[in-house]
Amino acid sequence: MNHNTQVGIIGAGPAGLTLALLLQKAGISSIILENKSREYVESRVRAGLLEHNTVSLFDSLRVSERLHKEGLIHLGCFISHNGKSQRIDFAKLTQKEVTIYGQQEVVKDLISACYERNIGIIFEADATQITDLETEKPIIYFTKNNENHSLECDFVGGCDGFHGLSRKTLPKESYQEYKIEYPFSWLGILAYAKPNYEELIYAYHSEGFALASMRSEKVCRLYLQVNNDDKIENLSDEQIWDELENRLGFALNRGEIFEKGITPMRSFMIDNMQFGRLFLAGDSAHIVPPTGAKGLNLAVADINNLANGIIHFYQNNDEELLKNYTQKCLARVWRVQDFSNFMTYLCHKQSEEGTFENQLQKSKFDYLTISEAYQKTIAENYVGLPYETFA
Ligand code: RFL
Ligand code: PHB
Numbered sequence: 001m002n003h004n005t006q007v008g009i010i011g012a013g014p015a016g017l018t019l020a021l022l023l024q025k026a027g028i029s030s031i032i033l034e035n036k037s038r039e040y041v042e043s044r045v046r047a048g049l050l051e052h053n054t055v056s057l058f059d060s061l062r063v064s065e066r067l068h069k070e071g072l073i074h075l076g077c078f079i080s081h082n083g084k085s086q087r088i089d090f091a092k093l094t095q096k097e098v099t100i101y102g103q104q105e106v107v108k109d110l111i112s113a114c115y116e117r118n119i120g121i122i123f124e125a126d127a128t129q130i131t132d133l134e135t136e137k138p139i140i141y142f143t144k145n146n147e148n149h150s151l152e153c154d155f156v157g158g159c160d161g162f163h164g165l166s167r168k169t170l171p172k173e174s175y176q177e178y179k180i181e182y183p184f185s186w187l188g189i190l191a192y193a194k195p196n197y198e199e200l201i202y203a204y205h206s207e208g209f210a211l212a213s214m215r216s217e218k219v220c221r222l223y224l225q226v227n228n229d230d231k232i233e234n235l236s237d238e239q240i241w242d243e244l245e246n247r248l249g250f251a252l253n254r255g256e257i258f259e260k261g262i263t264p265m266r267s268f269m270i271d272n273m274q275f276g277r278l279f280l281a282g283d284s285a286h287i288v289p290p291t292g293a294k295g296l297n298l299a300v301a302d303i304n305n306l307a308n309g310i311i312h313f314y315q316n317n318d319e320e321l322l323k324n325y326t327q328k329c330l331a332r333v334w335r336v337q338d339f340s341n342f343m344t345y346l347c348h349k350q351s352e353e354g355t356f357e358n359q360l361q362k363s364k365f366d367y368l369t370i371s372e373a374y375q376k377t378i379a380e381n382y383v384g385l386p387y388e389t390f391a
Pocket of ligand 2 (some may be wrong): 047048
């Protein structure tokens with residue numbers, strides 16, 4: 001069957017859904033193709049921390065009612081090193097805050113707004129090929145229920161994540177790839193337990209990194225640095241709690257662990273995010289290690305640029321903003337790559353105590369405890385540099 005729309009979007013993650021809603025607000029139609037089911041994307045556990053920029057954009061889309069009701073506002077966080085702790089006071093240093101609200105809750109809110117606003121989302125639709133990119137009518141081919149379909153559009157939003165089709169569709173010679181694969185991973189848990197800490201704690205410990213985060217007053221989100229070849233089934237729940245307490249340096253309220261998984265840590269990006277009428281956004285174009293809590297926020301920042309470019313095109317018949325899309329995004333992408341890499345090296349165990357690298361790591365932490373300027377650098381990157389910074 002043949003379908004058509006103005007903007008064909010691949011992927012119903014935060015990037016694709018936000019793009020569809022921004023376009024709809026400007027009167028531009030789109031269809032989202034998503035290869036997983038609605039239940040699957042709504043229950044996929046990932047990020048939890050929203051920058052001020054992301055929340056403001058969701059406010060402008062009127063999709064943040066539940067976020068403001070259930071989200072937790074944090075005015076600071078702690079960074080600790082072998083038991084010594086420093087608070088980073090976002091409110092004082094930047095006059096901004098961050099909000100803790102699970103990515104799957106964001107995705108639920110965005111999907112329900114899409115339905116209310118008559119935006120078509122086709123779940124279990126697997127995009128298999130994108131053609132005619134250098135014409136004014138690109139086509140996305142997809143399969144649904146073993147049937148072949150095509151979607152003709154004016155633009156393609158490649159919002160299909162790290163393993164998607166869009167990046168593979170870019171000509172190899174059109175971009176350079178940059179990546180770091182870190183020699184450690186994160187083991188993350190969600191547990192029904194009341195957090196007995198009020199703000200996030202990023203803890204370096206000689207045994208490895210730990211992060212104490214949360215989802216609500218009843219649910220903890222906690223992470224442990226593990227080796228890349230560690231297997232989740234080899235660690236009992238009790239060992240996980242013991243290790244978290246050891247690294248964080250205090251006793252936690254323990255409760256039932258209802259979700260656990262291991263995520264590899266990588267920094268990845270390409271330096272071109274477009275080809276003809278295909279535009280990549282979010283994880284399809286870049287991955288950052290989660291230590292800076294930036295992946296989802298960066299995806300939404302890309303989308304803000306892409307939506308502005310597409311809206312400008314339809315309103316003025318002018319492709320100028322779209323031509324500069326990659327350049328506009330990359331300024332922020334590089335900044336966020338640097339910050340995420342910095343936080344990763346600051347907080348993870350990479351070498352034995354006493355080595356040169358380890359002494360530098362400790363010196364960075366010590367400097368943090370005496371320099372408000374250094375704290376401010378961290379704070380302004382963490383809460384998110386305003387969209388206008390990268391004009
Ligand atoms: P997504 O969310 O991966 O969505 C892509 C969607 O595309 C679909 N898809 C296809 N659909 C149709 N046809 C195809 N051929 C398709 N191929 C793929 C997929 O099914 C999927 O639904 O990408 P998007 O929208 O770019 O969003 C990016 C974010 O999901 C990601 O950056 C964050 O989760 C990263 N992240 C964090 N980001 C933050 O901003 N703050 C955090 O606190 C934070 N913590 C985290 C994180 C990621 C983590 N993991 C598990 C990777 C913590 C962790 C542990
Ligand atoms: C989370 O709550 O899942 C979270 C918070 C901060 C991070 C990464 C993940 O840096």
